[in-house]
Amino acid sequence: MLxxxxxxxxxxxxxxxxxxxxxxxxxxxKLIEWFIYIFLFFLGISVGTxxxxxxxxxxxxxxxLILTAGxxxxxxxxxxFVYKKFFKA
Amino acid sequence: MKKSIIMxxxxxxxxxxxxxxxxxxxxxxxxxxxYALYVLLFLVGIGIGGxxxxxxxxxxxxxxxxxxPLSVIIGTLLFVGPLSFxxxxxxxxxxxxxxxxxxxxxxxxxxxxxxxxETLGVIALLSNITREIVTLLLTPLMVKYFGxxxxxxxxxxxxxxxxxxxxxKFTGKEYAMISxxxxxxxxxxxxxxxxxxxx
Numbered sequence: 001m002l003x004x005x006x007x008x009x010x011x012x013x014x015x016x017x018x019x020x021x022x023x024x025x026x027x028x029x030k031l032i033e034w035f036i037y038i039f040l041f042f043l044g045i046s047v048g049t050x051x052x053x054x055x056x057x058x059x060x061x062x063x064x065l066i067l068t069a070g071x072x073x074x075x076x077x078x079x080x081f082v083y084k085k086f087f088k089a
Numbered sequence: 090m091k092k093s094i095i096m097x098x099x100x101x102x103x104x105x106x107x108x109x110x111x112x113x114x115x116x117x118x119x120x121x122x123x124y125a126l127y128v129l130l131f132l133v134g135i136g137i138g139g140x141x142x143x144x145x146x147x148x149x150x151x152x153x154x155x156x157x158p159l160s161v162i163i164g165t166l167l168f169v170g171p172l173s174f175x176x177x178x179x180x181x182x183x184x185x186x187x188x189x190x191x192x193x194x195x196x197x198x199x200x201x202x203x204x205x206x207e208t209l210g211v212i213a214l215l216s217n218i219t220r221e222i223v224t225l226l227l228t229p230l231m232v233k234y235f236g237x238x239x240x241x242x243x244x245x246x247x248x249x250x251x252x253x254x255x256x257x258k259f260t261g262k263e264y265a266m267i268s269x270x271x272x273x274x275x276x277x278x279x280x281x282x283x284x285x286x287x288x
Contacts, residue, residue: 071168
């Protein structure tokens with residue numbers, strides 16, 4: 001999986017070289033957008049055909065909500081300390 | 090916001106197609122290949138590398154701005170770690186990977202589906218979309234009770250785009266820069282952190 005990170009770095013390198021070429025950057029953004037749309041469509045198909053997911057959708061949703069609540073509470077508390085100590089004028 | 094809705098629509102249409110097995114026989118078990126993931130990360134990299142804003146911000150502001158994304162990462166992982174033991178059916182490692190999406194639901198669900206399985210990918214999608222929605226809804230309350238960094242922390246990676254307008258509205262222009270910076274740094278960190286956790 002380190003290859004994944006290698007490709008990311010390669011992209012960042014090329015991106016910073018292409019910084020001045022706005023059309024290229026905009027085109028990349030559009031490409032990513034469509035890539036994601038297509039991926040989500042396929043993920044949707046998997047969800048629709050996968051009985052394990054379809055039957056447990058409520059359970060998965062609840063797990064997701066608990067995780068989100070934890071993530072938000074944790075980061076908000078941490079940011080509150082940083083705010084009080086370093087940012088509040 | 091518009092893009093998020095389009096993404097959800099694509100996802101929902103996919104579910105309907107799947108349930109009606111409209112394309113089911115044709116596509117069978119769809120597997121976005123690893124190569125597609127490489128292409129996506131390469132493109133994401135170009136987007137990050139080509140973003141001018143980050144250098145301008147780093148040049149103009151105090152080093153303490155780095156504390157904001159750092160507090161988001163530490164706060165998220167420290168809180169969710171112990172919490173995961175109380176959620177049945179999901180491991181510590183998988184929980185940490187899911188919340189390491191920091192609201193960047195498209196990339197995190199692609200990565201997690203690929204590195205683990207579709208079920209976890211769906212949880213990642215739902216969880217990280219919720220992070221964005223909750224931030225959009227609760228920003229005013231968060232600012233009131235937890236200070237101006239709170240919605241930025243809650244928004245995570247989305248604080249650079251989808252949640253930026255509402256954050257700016259309730260915290261002021263000077264915090265807009267911090268918000269963009271926080272979003273860019275977290276966006277950059279998402280693929281690393283998820284890959285590292287699930288490796």
